[in-house]
Amino acid sequence: xxxxxxxxxxxxxxxxxxxxxxxxxxxxxxxxxxxxxxxxxxxxxxxxxxxxxxxxxxxxxxxxxxxxxxxxxxxxxxxxxxxxxxxxxxxxxxxxxxxxxxxxxxxxxxxxxxxxxxxxxxxxxxxxxxxxxxxxxxxxxxxxxxxxxxxxxxxxxxxxxxxxxxxxxxxxxxxxxxxxxxxxxxxxxxxxxxxxxxxxxxxxxxxxxxxxxxxxxxxxxxxxxxxxxxxxxxxxxxxxxxxxxxxxxxxx
Amino acid sequence: xxxxxxxxxxxxxxxxxxxxxxxxxxxxxxxxxxxxxxxxxxxxxxxxxxxxxxxxxxxxxxxxxxxxxxxxxxxxxxxxxxxxxxxxxxxxxxxxxxxxxxxxxxxxxxxxxxxxxxxxxxxxxxxxxxxxxxxxxxxxxxxxxxxxxxxxxxxxxxxxxxxxxxxxxxxxxx
Numbered sequence: 202x203x204x205x206x207x208x209x210x211x212x213x214x215x216x217x218x219x220x221x222x223x224x225x226x227x228x229x230x231x232x233x234x235x236x237x238x239x240x241x242x243x244x245x246x247x248x249x250x251x252x253x254x255x256x257x258x259x260x261x262x263x264x265x266x267x268x269x270x271x272x273x274x275x276x277x278x279x280x281x282x283x284x285x286x287x288x289x290x291x292x293x294x295x296x297x298x299x300x301x302x303x304x305x306x307x308x309x310x311x312x313x314x315x316x317x318x319x320x321x322x323x324x325x326x327x328x329x330x331x332x333x334x335x336x337x338x339x340x341x342x343x344x345x346x347x348x349x350x351x352x353x354x355x356x357x358x359x360x361x362x363x364x365x366x367x368x369x370x371x372x373x374x375x376x377x378x379x380x381x382x383x384x385x386x387x388x389x390x391x392x393x394x395x396x397x398x399x400x401x402x403x404x405x406x407x408x409x410x411x412x413x414x415x416x417x418x419x420x421x422x423x424x425x426x427x428x429x430x431x432x433x434x435x436x437x438x439x440x441x442x443x444x445x446x447x448x449x450x451x452x453x
Numbered sequence: 454x455x456x457x458x459x460x461x462x463x464x465x466x467x468x469x470x471x472x473x474x475x476x477x478x479x480x481x482x483x484x485x486x487x488x489x490x491x492x493x494x495x496x497x498x499x500x501x502x503x504x505x506x507x508x509x510x511x512x513x514x515x516x517x518x519x520x521x522x523x524x525x526x527x528x529x530x531x532x533x534x535x536x537x538x539x540x541x542x543x544x545x546x547x548x549x550x551x552x553x554x555x556x557x558x559x560x561x562x563x564x565x566x567x568x569x570x571x572x573x574x575x576x577x578x579x580x581x582x583x584x585x586x587x588x589x590x591x592x593x594x595x596x597x598x599x600x601x602x603x604x605x606x607x608x609x610x611x612x613x614x615x616x617x618x619x620x621x622x623x624x625x626x627x
Contacts, residue, residue, distance in 0.1 A: 203627070204585060204613065204616070204625040205585045205588075208585040209585070209586060211563030211566040211570075212483070212567070214563045215563065215567075216483070216492070217492045222478060222499075223478035223479060226499055226500050226503050227470070227471045227475050227503065229503075230474070230500075230503045230504055230507050231467050231471070233504065234467070
């Protein structure tokens with residue numbers, strides 16, 4: 202027996218049949234190749250995917266910011282007050298915070314009346330005081346009440362805050378009835394009725410009275426001056442973009 | 454099947470690769486089995502060699518020598534496998550002392566021969582397996598072993614003497 206035949210015999214007696222092994226081996230290689238190719242693609246995509254993720258984050262943040270701004274604008278648009286109302290104008294509190302700019306004069310000094318027009322109307326506008334339209338006075342234990350008519354330009358907007366002070370005695374005058382506002386200064390009996398004295402007069406341009414004369418709107422109101430006043434009335438009118446003052450001398 | 458000599462150095466498609474590799478699996482497995490004496494280890498070696506073949510097939514300068522090249526890869530896998538897990542005659546299920554040569558107990562005779570081959574060194578075992586079991590000419594054995602034909606022939610002589618000291622080498626080579 203030759204060595205070659207013996208070796209063949211030695212291995213072939215125990216060698217298992219190949220069966221489908223060749224196909225299995227080849228398919229395993231090809232499957233592994235496809236898996237590696239997919240992994241390679243994933244690796245190649247990893248950097249672009251990171252970039253995409255970063256862009257998505259930026260887009261989301263931008264959308265939140267822009268969306269928030271749009272929502273804010275939408276709310277402002279829908280919740281804002283009608284044109285001419287106080288909502289979009291300087292608030293009453295802001296007007297009240299403005300200091301009085303009225304002059305302070307000694308009791309024996311001349312009342313610094315004015316400014317006054319040639320027709321006797323006080324103030325440079327947009328608020329005017331016409332003493333010719335005053336009526337009364339009504340005397341009470343507390344003081345004197347005058348029925349007055351303030352006039353305003355028709356194109357005013359926002360709120361007009363009116364405060365009145367005696368420029369000699371520094372007494373604060375009060376207002377009663379329509380348009381009276383602000384802190385309560387006290388109460389009084391006027392024409393048989395109890396009235397509340399308030400420190401301010403507030404006119405709302407959005408709700409002007411239907412009283413027009415000479416291109417001006419008339420605002421009737423009642424002012425009370427306490428006993429002991431000097432008759433030198435100082436008015437300060439604060440509006441959106443102006444502060445107006447004038448002094449009226451009842452003794453003139 | 455596409456002739457390997459027609460292939461140029463370009464990426465090999467899946468179909469072409471399957472056509473080229475599949476006929477080589479059987480001789481590859483026989484070589485690995487002769488080297489490792491373990492069917493599962495032999496299949497693993499062929500599988501690993503096939504992965505290597507896939508990666509390097511497109512880079513071969515002479516794809517006409519694909520068969521010896523692939524068997525060389527298998528042989529290298531077997532060398533690595535034996536380094537990691539030494540296979541001995543014990544795994545063949547044959548007692549060490551059995552030296553029967555009777556014709557009736559062919560499996561035992563085969564076991565004796567297999568054990569003798571297993572005791573050879575890697576290079577001796579390789580040339581024996583390629584020349585006697587795969588029936589390759591010395592020139593092709595030299596290619597697989599990465600040696601010259603002369604060196605391979607000398608290695609073959611020595612291996613035969615180690616395996617069968619009393620055999621006539623020239624007669625055994627026939």
